[in-house]
Amino acid sequence: MSLAAASEARKTRLTALRKRKTGEATDDSAEPAFKPRNFDPETRTIKKHTRDDDVEMQDTVEKDVAELAEEIIQEDKARQAQELDVFNIAPKRPNWDLKREMDKKLSKLERRTQEAIHTLIRQRLAAQKGESDDIVGAMKAEEQQQQDLSDEED
Template sequence: MSLQEASEARKARLLALRARKLGQSTEEGTPEPLIGGRNFDPVSRTLKKHTTVAEMEDTVENNVKGLTEKIIAEDEEKRQQELDIFNIAPKRPNWDLKRDMEKKLAKLERRTQEAIHTLIRQRLAAQKGQSDDLVGAMKAQEEQNAANSSDEDD
């Protein structure tokens, strides 16, 4: 088959397709009706009849048919039982107080650690200066803090 013959065959197919799309017959007779869609059976060229789907025996609805009544009955039984106050109250009545205080205690813990470090430094400064009095150690610490703060300002 040459290229010329293939081209003419393709043109003929396209013209036939265009004519069928417009609802015209390929022969010079009555036009073909346009039928298409989900209900059209292309093999028999007729409309499909609606068939009813037989109910399946093993469905979710059949499996849970009595389940809703059972759950409702159990719920009503639980509501009829007397409400126990001990089950509502927390086992530790101060758990919420501890939860609220944790943030504040974290800040205080940091400050406590800083104070402990300061006291240790003062004792070390007192030992280096061979000073037995606490006042001398505190003055040495204040001088050191002042020197550190002046260095930071510069």
């Protein structure tokens, strides 16, 4: 095959590809470029997918939902028919919910209790040193100082 013949063959293939891409008919035949696979041009409606024996395919989602709804209704009726077992409802430890609610309040009280203990300890230490602001601590500190002075004089 010569170069000229090869180039001519290539050109014809390229033009045929361009025409096929754009949707133009490559042959002079009466075949339309548009093939209605899902659309019926005569009735102007969408075709239903059919099997070989022309049985329409049923919508499986609706069928599944209907079956599931029936199953759920039957299970619900069976549960209602059973007697209510009180032991399955009651918690194993009857005061677990009280403890859960009290934990929050107890944590606040625990913090306040610790603060109160610390202040009491500080007051006692200050009273022992004689540097207290409260009246009882000051009186005890004065008595302590007087005893110390009387012991030194003797």
